[in-house]
Every structure is written in C-alpha cells, then in structure tokens.
C-alpha cells in the first residue's frame with residue numbers, strides 16, 4: 001500500500017558459536033529423524049483415505065500391504081498422531097530448554113526416553129502391519145487387538161513422559177546457580193507442557209496397564225467398554241494440547257525472532273500455558289457427549305470447561321499476531337496489512353509456522369462447534385471431526401514441526417537446506433491442500449458422511465444413494481488429498497536431501513526470541529537470568545509455583561471424573577473381546 | 582527499549598486487555614446459549630435407560646420390549662427398540678408416522694456402534710450393556726438412513742438401516 005520499501009529476504013540467524021553440544025545435537029537429530037520417518041509413512045496413507053471418501057477405492061490394489069481400509073487407518077492414526085508427534089516433542093522439549101539454560105540434560109534419561117519410545121513404536125508397527133490389531137488409534141474395547149499393540153502403546157506412552165524428570169533436574173540446577181530468578185520462558189513452557197502430559201497420561205496408562213494389557217494377555221476375561229472409553233478420553237483430550245503446546249512454544253519462543261521481531265508479552269505466554277494445564281485435564285469427556293451414562297448436569301459442566309479451554313488458544317492467536325505485527329513493522333511494513341506482507345516469507349521456517357497458524361482460525365472455530373454439545377450432535381463422528389483436527393494437529397503441529405526442521409537440520413548437522421524453493425513449495429502446497437481437504441471434510445460431515453468408514457467399498461449405487469448429495473465436498477476432499485501428496489514428498493525431498501547431501505555451512509544458532517516486556521531476554525542464545533521482583537512481572541512470579549498449578553489441576557480432574565465414573569463403576573459390564581477385521 | 586518499542590508495548594497492553602475481555606464475554610455468551618438446551622431439553626440429549634453387567638442382557642431387554650415393531654406409547658408417541666450387532670441394525674427397517682414423537686432405545690450386543698440418523702441430529706453411541714435413549718420427531722416424510730458411525734470392524738461402512746417416515750393417514 002505505502003510506497004515505503006521494506007527489508008527483503010529472510011532474517012539472518014546468528015551463527016552458533018558454542019561448539020560444545022555434540023551429544024545433545026546428535027540425540028535431538030535422532031528424535032527428529034524417527035518422528036519424521038513415522039510421518040512419512042503416515043502421510044503417505046492419508047491421501048488414500050481422502051480418495052476413499054470421494055468413492056475411489058485404492059485398497060484392492062494394496063492388498064499385499066493392507067487387508068482393509070481400517071488397517072491402513074490404524075497405521076495413519078497411530079504413526080501420525082502418536083509416534084510422529086511424540087518423538088519430535090520429546091526431543092524438542094529437552095533440547096530447547098537445555099540450550100536456553102545452558103544446562104546439560106541427563107543423557108541417560110533422555111536416551112531411555114528414546115529407547116522406550118522406539119521399542120513401543122516398533123511393537124505397534126508389528127501389531128498393525130500383521131493385521132492383528134486394526135482397532136484404530138482410539139483402540140476402544142471390546143474390539144480386541146494383539147498384546148503387541150497394547151504393550152507397545154504402554155511402552156511408547158511411558159517413554160513419552162521421560163522428559164519431565166530431565167527438565168526438572170535442569171531447572172533445579174539452573175535455579176541453584178541463579179537463586180531467586182524466574183525460570184526462562186522456553187523452559188517454563190516446556191515444563192508446564194510435560195507436567196500436563198504426565199498428569200494426562202494417568203488415564204490411558206491406567207486403562208492399558210490395569211485393563212487392556214492383562215486382557216489381551218488372557219489374564220482377565222472380560223472388560224467394561226464405558227470405563228475404558230472414559231479413561232481413554234481422560235488422556236485423549238489433553239493429548240491435543242500435547243500436540244499444540246510444542247507448536248505454541250515455537251511460536252512464542254522462537255518465531256518472533258525468526259520473523260525479525262520480539263515476543264509481545266512474556267507473562268501472557270506463561271499464563272496461557274498455565275491455563276492450558278488447568279483446563280485441558282478435566283474436560284476429556286466432552287468427547288462423550290453422545291454416549292449414554294452421563295448426567296445432564298455433567299454434560300453442562302463439561303461444556304463450560306470446554307469453552308474455557310478455548311480462551312488460552314485465542315489469547316495465543318492475539319499475542320502471536322502482535323509479535324508478528326511488531327516484526328513486520330520493524331522490517332518496514334506499514335499500514336493495515338503491510339506488516340503482514342513485510343514478514344520474511346522467503347524463509348520457509350517462518351512461512352510454515354505463519355501459514356500453520358492461519359489454518360488454526362478454521363481449526364479453532366470448528367473446535368468450538370464440536371464443544372457445543374447440541375451442535376456436536378449433528379457432527380459427532382462424521383467427517384467434520386477429522387476435518388477439524390487436520391487443521392489443528394495436521395496443520396498447526398505438522399507445519400510448525402516442518403518449519404522447525406528447516407532451521408534445525410542446518411543447526412544440528414551443519415548442512416544447508418538443499419533447496420529453499422522446494423521447501424517453500426512444500427509448505428505452501430501443504431497449506432493449500434490441507435485447507436481444501438479440511439473444508440471438504442467439514443462440509444461433507446454436515447451431510448452425515450461418517451468418519452472411519454470405507455465408503456468406497458460400498459456398491460456404487462449404495463454409495464451414491466447415501467452420499468451422492470455430498471459430491472461437491474467429497475471432490476474437495478480428494479483434490480486436497482492429492483495436493484497433500486505433492487506437499488508431503490516435496491517436503492521429504494528437502495528433509496532427507498539435506499541430511500544426506502546438504503552443503504556444509506555455518507550452523508545457525510537457536511533463534512530464541514527476546515521479549516518486548518517481561519523478564520526473559522536472550523541476547524546470545526542463552527537466557528539472561530532475571531531476578532524475581534526485579535523487572536519480572538507479578539504474574540510471572542506467581543506462575544513460578546508450578547506445583548501449586550499441578551495440585552489445582554489434579555483436584556479439578558478428580559472432581560470432574562469421580563462423578564463421571566461413579567455410575568460406570570457401579571454398573572460394570574463384562575464384555576468379551578471381539579476381533580472383527 | 583526504543584521509543585517505538587515503548588509506544589508499541591503500551592498500545593499492545595491496552596489492546597490485549599480489551600481483547601481478553603471480549604474473548605471471555607464471547608465464550609460466556611456461547612456457554613449460556615448452550616446451557617439453554619440443558620434447561621429446555623428437546624429430547625435429543627442422550628439419556629440412559631439402564632445398565633447391565635451381561636452385555637447380551639441389554640439386547641434381551643430390548644428384544645423383550647418387542648424388537649421389530651414400533652410400539653405406540655401414547656396418542657402421538659412411539660417407542661422403537663434397536664440393537665446393533667456387527668454389522669446390522671435390528672430391526673433394519675422402521676416405519677414411523679410423520680409428526681409423532683419417537684423415542685429410540687438403542688443398545689449393542691457386541692462392540693460399540695454409532696446410531697446416527699442421516700439428516701437429523703440423532704446421534705447416540707450404542708454400548709454393550711447400556712441402553713441409551715433419544716427422542717426425535719420427524720417432520721418430513723421419506724427414507725432416512727441409519728448409519729453406523731462408530732467403527733465396528735471390517736464391514737462397518739455397510740451397517741446401514743432405514744427409518745421410513747410415512748405420511749399420516751387422513752383421520
């Protein structure tokens with residue numbers, strides 16, 4: 001709009017000067033590669049599912065790999081939803097704090113985290129590919145998979161909480177060295193995320209260890225579907241925050257620097273994380289609005305809690321927008337939208353994260369639809385729901401992690417990206433493909449198209465009689481899916497190409513952001529300690545008491561779940577297991 | 582901080598506060614709107630009829646209540662008892678009159694199923710050992726499909742039933 005020219009090109013990251021982090025860098029690289037290998041398999045299957053909804057059945061041609069659509073869908077959900085996200089997150093949430101604090105992580109514990117998750121993932125892969133466990137990623141009993149599936153899931157989950165002790169140790173050591181100082185921001189956010197996840201894991205872990213593991217091993221004969229479903233969602237809702245919070249860490253902690261600016265508000269970032277910790281635990285049963293066995297009062301309380309958990313995400317959107325606006329204006333952008341155009345769009349890492357954040361507008365809005373119980377009655381278990389979460393985890397998390405990989409691989413390996421252009425291309429195609437796909441899925445859901453359904457295997461006439469009305473949206477689904485294939489493979493071309501053939505170059509340093517206000521500052525890539533009471537805001541000081549937050553969350557969770565589980569515990573159903581695929 | 586930083590920060594803080602107030606008000610309004618349905622229950626909210634420890638008992642209860650027929654329970658109300666079992670609904674075809682209040686009693690005798698009537702907000706999880714209910718009034722004649730929307734194995738996508746809404750015979 002205005003004629004003022006702005007600074008073109010990407011922001012130049014400072015060069016890494018501290019060469020002393022070899023073992024940590026290697027371990028982080030392992031986590032990254034393992035996670036993205038899972039995504040490569042998972043994302044390759046996704047478009048087949050998209051074609052399915054448009055009536056194109058690719059599965060007969062794939063019989064040597066997948067017996068059914070449902071086997072492929074189990075692999076897609078487990079590898080993308082658990083294995084990909086867990087590996088990247090468990091690497092990141094140790095590596096970033098270690099570099100921020102300048103503290104060595106316990107390599108034994110961090111390595112054990114990797115080892116456990118790798119064993120768990122391999123066991124899951126074995127159980128899924130031999131078609132013994134096509135139970136989907138929610139593994140609701142009384143569908144019964146093989147012990148390798150449940151034991152693998154147990155070990156994977158146990159592995160994924162190991163970063164918590166590593167973080168606690170590093171934070172304690174840093175606090176000893178800097179008495180009376182506020183925990184630096186990225187460490188704080190990582191710690192709250194892991195505390196949230198460790199609490200949340202109690203649901204699925206008790207379901208697995210007390211019920212599904214012994215059941216699949218034949219030690220107990222029957223199982224109660226409702227109790228287990230409820231325990232699953234005790235973890236299954238917070239897991240969406242375990243997907244999102246690492247992306248928020250990157251947005252708050254790094255992105256504003258990458259974009260050439262500063263983080264607008266440090267205390268607000270802390271508060272967002274504290275709210276996410278408190279609200280994400282007690283609301284899991286909002287996934288059960290359609291289930292019998294819930295009192296109306298509890299449904300109402302769940303609605304209130306669910307609406308509350310949206311608040312921190314909306315605050316994140318605001319703070320992120322402000323930080324980006326600041327960056328854009330620092331780069332010379334002006335006017336209402338000029339700052340947005342002035343962002344360093346030629347940096348694929350920035351483009352990935354900003355575009356991912358944009359899709360979250362649709363993802364967040366549709367989440368509020370799901371959370372409003374009577375609207376949920378219309379969309380529950382239709383394609384609306386996967387439509388919703390592909391513009392949360394499938395874009396926000398996946399694209400932010402892709403963006404992280406674009407600076408992290410050069411940072412970890414000292415190799416330059418083989419092609420910035422292909423990287424940018426992959427990011428834009430992912431954005432466009434995922435948006436078209438998600439809009440198609442959500443729209444089709446309004447016609448009652450069920451999720452998790454091999455509709456393309458129906459006789460042609462039946463498919464058309466049932467879902468012909470949704471022809472336009474199902475076409476969008478297929479188009480989006482095919483674009484996503486292109487995006488996926490161009491991304492992996494850059495990913496593996498750089499690992500193998502990237503030219504040697506200086507390592508960029510971790511781009512920790514400085515805050516415009518609040519206690520944290522990173523001049524040189526390591527946090528500068530800020531004493532509580534001096535410059536640290538009141539809010540940041542209060543929020544230092546993480547154990548109080550944990551206690552509050554635990555109390556709220558128990559208060560929410562005792563009344564929910566009560567009728568189920570008093571009316572136990574003894575269901576035998578079923579293998580129906 | 583540079584003067585630009587100072588000015589930006591001051592304005593940011595003001596806007597941030599206003600924004601948070603707006604967000605909280607918006608979510609509160611949404612919550613109140615949703616709560617309206619708690620007070621004024623349209624019958625669509627899933628409720629629970631009974632629990633059973635034997636997963637097939639619920640099926641028997643439903644069967645005893647005359648599965649396969651639509652039972653008239655009042656001047657303009659009907660009850661329908663339905664069981665899901667991989668991979669069909671019993672009864673598979675249901676006739677109900679237009680404009681009558683129909684209460685569905687739904688259960689499963691094996692794994693979870695999802696009782697969705699396409700084109701309506703009827704959406705209820707069929708759980709073995711639990712009988713859930715929803716109420717609905719069909720205001721349009723024609724064929725409505727019952728679609729299983731909770732994964733139940735190999736032929737889950739083919740688990741389709743029908744509700745046929747008949748025009749009212751002139752009285």
Ligand code: HEM
Nearest residue numbers: 043046047049050077080081136386394398451452453484
């Ligand atoms: C390459 C792009 C992708 C495409 C085209 C795609 C497509 C799909 C489709 C069509 C479904 C619904 C299947 C059904 O309900 O029958 C689905 C389910 C799912 N997707 Fe994706 N997906 C993609 C990437 C991802 C990513 C990146 C993630 C997570 C990081 C992800 C996580 C999931 C999960 C958790 C499910 C649920 C599976 C279930 O319902 O059991 N997907 N995907």
Ligand SMILES: [Cu+2]
Nearest residue numbers: 237284286287
């Ligand atoms: Cu949820």
Ligand SMILES: [Cu+2]
Nearest residue numbers: 729731733737
């Ligand atoms: Cu089914």
